[in-house]
Amino acid sequence: MDQSGEIVLVGCGNMGFALLEGWVARFGIAADRIHVVEPVEALRRRAVAAGAAAYADASELPQALQPRAFIVAVKPQVIGSMLATYRRFSATAAFVSIAAGVPIATFEATLGAVPIVRDMPNMPASIGMGVIAAFANAHTGNVQMAYVSDLLAAVGNVHWLPEEELINAATAISGSGPAYLFHFIECLTEAGIAVGLPVETAHALAKQTVDGASTLASASVFSPTELRQQVTSPNGTTAAALEVLMAEPSLAALLREAAAAAHQRALELAVVG
Structure with a gap:
């Protein structure tokens, strides 16, 4: 990983702290290159314990600071009120948002034509096994995308999307x-x-079966369909169970309905945000 430049992390809650730990523990980034802005004292203390410089307010950041990446890990509802405070970093930094439902247009309205990446990590990112869907605006170059990919990879696998709207599908x-x-x-x-x-x-x-099966699915050269067929003997116990799961309303149909409901709600929340 390219370890040049400094990083500003705004928000050191669960996801912000997971990123901080990943940068230091997994990638060996010098903690003193990471500047954390976190108003909650307990969260600020744990950032300091991890070795990072931490500040209660943006005004305390060094005036000469020119970060390469600016990570926004705060609640969506505070984005509008805090962005203008950090406009001074737009000359050097790529802005990376993990604020759910906040479109890139919200950032561009305040920051202007600067590199902005919107991403959606999931809960396993807290243990470094997350999935991160990401989209970069037109002002983000290939080198910046690669650098942001490296930063996000501290908590999981990064998947770049061709359209911002697909964040809701992800x-x-x-x-x-x-x-x-x-x-x-x-x-x-x-x-x-x-x-x-x-x-x-x-x-x-139940837990260990799901854990083992998902690990096998990730590691195997066979598709999930092929693995299912391999474990299903004709007229055996698994076949009897699958007859139930595949009958209407099938598990597949229920999951499609569930994902559609989640997608629709994501669209509604994005409009509200």
């Missing part, structure tokens, strides 16, 4: 997707209990 799959999997584990646990397993055993089997 939200319905990777953004909300972990909750679908968590619910599946809940349901699989309940099914285990229903066939006689002790509660703790059913929970452990």
Whole structure:
């Protein structure tokens, strides 16, 4: 990774701190190159404990600071009131937003024609295993995109989208997707209990089965369809279960309906934002 330049991180909540930890622990970025603006004292203290310089307010940032990247990791509702404060960094920095639902146009209205990247990380980013959907505006060059990719890769895999509107579609799959999997584990646990397993055993089997299967799906050269076929013996136990899951209303149909509902809600929230 190109480690030149300094970074400003505004907001050191769960996602901001995950990025900070990833930069320092996984990529070896010198913590003193990272400047964190965080008004909450407890969150500011943990940023300092990680080695970063931390400030309660933007006015405390060094006047000579010329960051290469400016990461916005705050609640969407405060974006409008805080952007103008940081306009002075637009000459050198690529602005990167992880504020859900806030379009790039909101940033451009205050910052002007500067490099801006909007991305949507999901919950597993907190353990460095996230999926990050990203879109860059027309003012972001290839070198800047590569640098931002490296920064975001500290918490997971980055996928660049050709259109900003697809952020909402990605939200319905990777953004909300972990909750679908968590619910599946809940349901699989309940099914285990229903066939006689002790509660703790059913929970452990459900979690570890999903963990192992997802890891195998990621590592295998076979597609999920091929893997499903490999584990399904004709007239066997898995085939009997899949007959139920694939009957109407099938699991596939329910997931399509669920993703469509999430997508629609993402569009509504984006309009409101």
